[in-house]
Amino acid sequence: AQKVTQAQTEISVVEKEDVTLDCVYETRDTTYYLFWYKQPPSGELVFLIRRNSFDEQNEISGRYSWNFQKSTSSFNFTITASQVVDSAVYFCALSDYQAGTALIFGKGTTLSVSS
Amino acid sequence: GAVVSQHPSWVICKSGTSVKIECRSLDFQATTMFWYRQFPKQSLMLMATSNEGSKATYEQGVEKDKFLINHASLTLSTLTVTSAHPEDSSFYICSAWSSSEPQHFGDGTRLSIL
Numbered sequence: 001a002q003k004v005t006q007a008q009t010e011i012s013v014v015e016k017e018d019v020t021l022d023c024v025y026e027t028r029d030t031t032y033y034l035f036w037y038k039q040p041p042s043g044e045l046v047f048l049i050r051r052n053s054f055d056e057q058n059e060i061s062g063r064y065s066w067n068f069q070k071s072t073s074s075f076n077f078t079i080t081a082s083q084v085v086d087s088a089v090y091f092c093a094l095s096d097y098q099a100g101t102a103l104i105f106g107k108g109t110t111l112s113v114s115s
Numbered sequence: 116g117a118v119v120s121q122h123p124s125w126v127i128c129k130s131g132t133s134v135k136i137e138c139r140s141l142d143f144q145a146t147t148m149f150w151y152r153q154f155p156k157q158s159l160m161l162m163a164t165s166n167e168g169s170k171a172t173y174e175q176g177v178e179k180d181k182f183l184i185n186h187a188s189l190t191l192s193t194l195t196v197t198s199a200h201p202e203d204s205s206f207y208i209c210s211a212w213s214s215s216e217p218q219h220f221g222d223g224t225r226l227s228i229l
Contacts, residue, residue: 037220043206044222045159091158100147100212107158 002027004094006106013082014114021077021109023092029053031097034068034075039089039108051075052097082113118142119211121221129229130201136194136224138209144189145211149218150182153206162207165192199228 003026013019025034036048049059051068059066063080079086089110093103118141126134138148147166151159163184164172171184181203183195192211196203208223 043208043225045208045220047220050217095218100214102149102161102164103159103210103218104161105159 002029002094002104004092004104004106006090006092006109008109009107010110010112012112012114015083016081017113018078018080019082019111019113021079021090021092021111023075023077023106025073025075025092025094027073027094029096033095033097035091035093035095035103036066036075036077037091037093039091041088045091048077079111082111084113084115087111087113119145119209119219119221121209121224123224124222125225125227127227127229128199131198132228134196134199134226136196136207136209136226138192138194138211138221140190140211140213140219143211143213145192145213146189147212148186148192149210149212150184150192150194151208151210153208153223155206159208162194196226199226201228204228 005024032053034051038046049066056068056070065078067076089108091108092106095101095103120139120141122137149164150162152162153159161174162177165184165186167186167189173179181197186192204227206223206225210218210220212218
């Protein structure tokens with residue numbers, strides 16, 4: 001069975017601190033996709049990244065970076081120099097590599113950034 | 116880019132009312148649409164998978180007679196919550212997929228049953 005674990009329920013940081021959100025996944029598939037989404041208080045899901053299981057290169061996009069470690073089944077997300085606007089719930093998700101399959105979401109991590 | 120539109124954004128209605136939520140893919144044809152439900156402070160859970168022209172596939176524990184899904188065209192899927200009760204109050208969100216597009220999510224519908 002597929003499963004996504006986000007062990008950190010809530011994280012509070014002060015602006016400009018770096019913060020890492022952990023994500024550990026379980027799957028028997030050798031090929032799959034991993035995702036991160038941001039959900040602000042308004043509720044919509046904001047797509048942040050999709051990574052396929054073939055590509056273990058770390059990715060950086062502005063203040064965001066992702067560390068994919070297949071050996072530990074982890075796909076961690078780091079926000080550098082956090083800002084108040086980063087406050088939201090962040091979800092890690094997993095899907096089959098087969099096209100058109102649903103996402104399995106972790107329980108989410110609530111990030112609160114204070115000024 | 117491709118967008119999924121979900122309507123309405125908010126619904127407040129009395130217990131016993133049936134509520135219809137629409138999910139539209141605006142500039143691509145969606146072979147498959149998914150419906151998720153999110154209770155407060157919880158994760159998104161898949162309710163059902165909707166394929167155009169065929170019956171929806173429901174996840175275990177989701178009542179198909181209560182949550183009616185219709186995917187009559189490649190750009191529209193609807194979720195009808197029949198005879199809604201307060202325990203059906205939740206955030207419902209759809210996503211749409213086609214072979215040429217990654218999965219896109221709608222902005223969700225907050226349903227409050229009084």
